[in-house]
Amino acid sequence: MKKVNIIFATILFSITILYFSPVIFTNQTFASRDMYAFFYPRQFFASECIKSGILPLWNPHLASGVPFLANLQSSIFYPLSLVYYILPFQIGFKYFIILHYFLAGLWMFLLMRYWGYDTYSCITSAIVFMFGGYMVSILDNVSFLTSAVWLPLAALLFDRFLKEKKRHYLILTGVIIGLQILGGDASCYVLSTLVFMCAYHIYYLISATHLNLREKGRSLFFLPLSWLIGISLAAVVLVPFAEFVFYSTRMEGFSYEEMTKWSYHPLELIQLIVPYVFGSTVPMCRWFGQLWLDTFYLGVFTLLLVIFSLWWARNSLPLFLICLVIFSILMAFGKYNPLFSWCRYIPGLNMVHYPVKYLFLAGFSLSILAGVGFSALFERLGKKEAKGLTLFLIILNSSAIGILLTGLLENDKLFALFQLVYPQTLFHKIVGAESGYLAIFTGYSVFVLLITAASLLILFTVRGNITVKVSK
Secondary structure: OHHHHHHHHHHHHHHHHHHOHHHHOOOOOOOOOHHHHHHHHHHHHHHHHHHOOOOOOEEOOOOOOEEOOOOHHHOOOOHHHHHHHHOOHHHHHHHHHHHHHHHHHHHHHHHHHHOOOOHHHHHHHHHHHHHOHHHHHHHHOHHHHHHHOOHHHHHHHHHHHHHHOOHHHHHHHHHHHHHHHHOOOOOHHHHHHHHHHHHHHHHHHHHOOOOOHHHHHHHOOHHHHHHHHHHHHOHHHHHHHHHHHHOOOOOOOOOHHHHOOOOOOHHHHHHHOOOOOOOOOOOOOOHHHOOOOOOOOOOHHHHHHHHHHHHHOOOOHHHHHHHHHHHHHHHHHHHHOHHHHHHHHOOOHHHOOOHHHHHHHHHHHHHHHHHHHHHHHHHHHHOOOOOOHHHHHHHHHHHHHHHHHHHHHOHHHHHHHHHHHOOOOOOOOOOOOOOHHHHHHHHHHHHHHHHHHHHHHHHHHHOOOOOOOOOO
């Protein structure tokens, strides 16, 4: 088993190298949005100070000087920052970013492996997680990326503790939580980890019929303990950060308007099937003015695998995960969700803006569901038990083609409706019927072709034209 894990970890590493090869093997680097204007200057300053033997408590180069260590995003004590402390900064920092994408895939692979899925299902979840739309979109928000990648490992360690009751797994869970905070985030991604761990703990207690009521009650103390360990580990930055926040404009919480800025409009879920709804003809375009997340696209095959996981999986894990997906999406809707207004009364949560960030938990859960669906699909195909699959694929393809034809035939009416809801702001060009609007159908046509190709591949397998072997 260890040899297999090493082999597939090497495969994931090779995929990461291939994906980022234009940056790794050239002098090119990452330079979009917050990257060049915010993170490069900040982390370069940290690197130069550390190399000079100085602990940068203060940054004299901004305004009349500002606290530096007290700002979590400085990531001074984050262990992996050693990469750009040791290497020349222009090389080390881009390697630092790339390393985190590999770690995201590796931790997801190991989590799925621990849950008992076959290697191909594990690597499916790993690739979907590390290169899904959400994770790729936060490349230029480095402190968010460095925190997000640790969630699969935190979930793995906490689950091992719940099932094996070995104390070192609880301690290691706390260490990972501490790493998330030291990585530069104490809001959305640390909060996502807390939500997942609480929800999974409840799911585990409901599923664990072998535990009596007393044992279940005792286990409730373990979750706060793991967080106490993590917070204690990160206290070196959390204590000055707490004082910094006390003097910040966030102390009293954002106004509702600021708190819900860049909410994710429900119609943006079209991005699940078309990554860039308007193509490249509308620069800086996020439907309904959301400019934070580039895209939430996960791939056509991923969506099919998610459906198969809900249809065929033998345990209740997919149901638990789809509930998390729904919760995450509802939170991301922000001002488009009437219940979100209650969040402004929750201390701490009212200091977090840009609700679109909350999609992270949905991306994480859908990645797991993709692996579960892969396992369920190929198990059924290998045993020739895929009843109803042919009819499902026929209905799916017919619906997809029908929507495409309707859109093309009713182009004028749909465009008139589109103009009523699409905001024309300073950040957008005027969208014309011959340009950006038709890009919707260009992207959707690619989706239809991919659905058809996937359906034919599955149908050929069902008929025996392609052999599938299921490992025992």
